[in-house]
Amino acid sequence: MTDTKFIRAGRVISEFSKDADTVAIRQGKIAAVGKFEALRQERPDAPVESFPDAVITAGLIDGHAHPVWGLEMSRGADLSACETRADLIQALQQEAATLGSDDWVFGWGMLPTALETDEVTNDFITEALGADRYVYITMFDAHSALVSDPVLALAELSEPVSTVDGGGIVQRRDGSGLSGHVLEFSAIDLVLPVVPRPSVEFQANRLVELLTGMAEAGLTEAYVPDARPRDLVAILEHIEANGELPIRLRISPWCTPDMEAADVQRLVDQQGQGGRRWCFEGVKLFIDGTVDGGTAWLEEPDTYGECLSSFWHDPQKYAEHVRTLHLNGVATITHAIGDQGVRFVAETLAALPKNGVQHRIDHLEIVAEDVIEFIGENQLTVCVQPSHCTLFTHPEGADTWSKRLGAPRNQQGWKTRSFLQAGVVEALGSDWPVADYDPRGIIADAQLRYPHDRNTKPIHPEQALTAAEALRGYTGYVPRSVGRTGSTLQVGEPADLTVWARDPRDTDPVDLPKVEILATCVDGQFVVDTRKH
Known part of the structure; x- marks a missing residue:
């Protein structure tokens, strides 16, 4: 009996296999990608899961979410x-x-x-x-x-x-x-x-429901830059004791300004711990807060005279902790909103000795063009949230973010295309629950530069991404942004797949959120399969 199975569709989108329509899976890994007829000759007894006229992509990954x-x-x-x-x-x-x-x-x-x-x-x-x-x-x-x-x-x-x-x-x-x-x-x-909190069982049930919804939207994994919930490990262990997480979770706990060397070492020691579909990997830091709250770190004060400092009273302590993590092989994610915060983080990360550890900067709501070029030149990576631009800023500047920054600085944000032009690996994410997790809507907004379900003016349309670029930001660029491989449908990768009713690259972005996700697979196992409904 064969240990290989085929998932066949009308088309497979993979940079490694042109004109493919089938993915072969063996022991949870991608064994081959190609034409069904050719693969069938090699494995004539392999069972076939068929999705006629559908499109298979690598499994979508939310690069930044807090489920x-x-x-x-x-x-x-x-x-x-x-x-x-x-x-x-x-x-x-x-x-x-x-x-x-x-x-x-x-x-x-x-x-x-x-x-x-x-x-x-x-x-x-x-x-x-x-x-x-x-x-x-x-x-x-x-x-x-x-x-x-x-x-x-x-x-x-x-x-x-x-x-x-x-x-x-x-x-x-x-x-x-x-x-x-x-x-x-x-x-x-x-x-x-x-503040009262529900039981572990109640929270676990809610999490399974949420992650199932994410899987139904095409997600196979989420990068989780926090370990804040007091019951986090108990919740995840409860789920895996009674079933399976619907999607993978890569969890990066926080390194905060009050931590000392021993605390940082505990973060290092925690790396790799986890369960079947979740693990602690990487560390998250903050250099600043938010523009709206007056806690971002800007090069010039906002209209209230605020946003002039880092989260760290001594930013060099941030640099010391990042260096410790770097030398211990731990990839970091740094929340940086304001232009001075982004500049400081980029310069700090670029000064680290080269040892193959990949560090990423997240959000980058306002950043100078020279810093974008610097990020590209130093092979740093970023993760941005296109829907933060479309949902929380107004084309006429009526939102808190725009008022805080004031003109003309409020015209300098959300530079998604500039990063790609500078050669930067740009992952995309939702930051759920700040914004909706459905990647179809975010991929649409990244192209439109306005909310896909509203008829408003675009916000800096010159910064729009193409559908293919946005799709890459939800697949291969997410693991690359933290120094991992995966989500490109290459042989040997985990068999995480998303099956679309239509090709997202050829769909009008306004219609993209309505395109049905027919199936999602994690480790070659169907988490979602609409054929069974």
């Missing part, structure tokens, strides 16, 4: 569609109506512009639900939260606090007390211990 932590953040009311203060109040009241009177009320995805004021405060929470309700809202960028006064009291926070990463427990501008705005992760960590 486990994202579920912790995306609890309760989805506030992302709220445009006004009245919308927020109504959404919170509707959520509270489904709960007991003593239950916490959660929300997520809230845009600060919906407050209709320049100051972020919890006043609307009190107006919506009274002064005694426990309320926790994750803001849209995941770098801050908005909590009610009872939550602050429960966490024993009554005075403003400044934290090591440039954020803190924010005071009202008039000095009358705390605003409820909890800015950046060190401040969030002062509140989280009092």
Whole structure:
């Protein structure tokens, strides 16, 4: 009996095999890619899984997503569609109506512009639900939260606090007390211990549901630049004790400014640990925060006079930790939003001794052209999120990001084409739950430079990617961005495949999000197979 099987379609997209229509799989690996008739002669008894007229690509990979932590953040009311203060109040009241009177009320995805004021405060929470309700809202960028006064009291926070990463427990501008705005992760960590969390089993079930949805959208893997959830390992082990993760997870824990040498060594020692479809690999660092929150590191101040510092009070400590990780063979991912932050990170990484370790910079929302060229010349890699441009910036500059930067700097962001022109390996990702995880929508937005489901002006259309470039950013360029191989349908790679009803390269980007994913395979096993529906 043969140990090989074929997956046959109308076409296979692979740079290593032209005019192919079939992938041969043996023991979870790609054994061959070519024409069905020729492969059939070599293995006449191999079973065939057929998808007539479909298109097979390498398995799609989200280069930057937070599926486990994202579920912790995306609890309760989805506030992302709220445009006004009245919308927020109504959404919170509707959520509270489904709960007991003593239950916490959660929300997520809230845009600060919906407050209709320049100051972020919890006043609307009190107006919506009274002064005694426990309320926790994750803001849209995941770098801050908005909590009610009872939550602050429960966490024993009554005075403003400044934290090591440039954020803190924010005071009202008039000095009358705390605003409820909890800015950046060190401040969030002062509140989280009092926030109730569900059981491991409940979280595991939600994660399987989420990852199944990702697989149904064509994803076979996600690169997860965090290990924040308190129950992370327990959740993953629970899933694998009772079944299988629908997609792979490459998890990179954080190296933070408060860490010392022994903490960094623990990150090194953690590398390679994991389960069947998840592992700890790589380390994530932050050099700055967000433009919207006033914590990005810019070369010049924003319109509020802010965004002038790194997360690290001594950025050289960042450089020391990165060097330690580098010399121990650990690839790093650094969150860098502002132009000065990107410049510092690029120069720091380029100065490391060459030892084959690949380091990546993520987000790069605003970056100088000379730095883009420098990144290319020094063979650094990047991961960007095209939908952050299309969803959170406005062509007329009405969004918080554009107002913070001010003209003309707010016309210098989201340079996806410039990276490719500089020869940079550019991976793509969603940053879920900040934006939707469906790669079809993100590949579409990368081409359109406006949201695929809205009729608005494009934002810097000269920075648009082609469909083929965007597809490469979701396949082979993701592992390459961290020094790995894979996702190119080359013989010997894991048999991770995505089967499309139509060729994404030849589809109008407006229609691309509606193209059906017929199947996804991980290790040659069908995770999704619509033929069985």
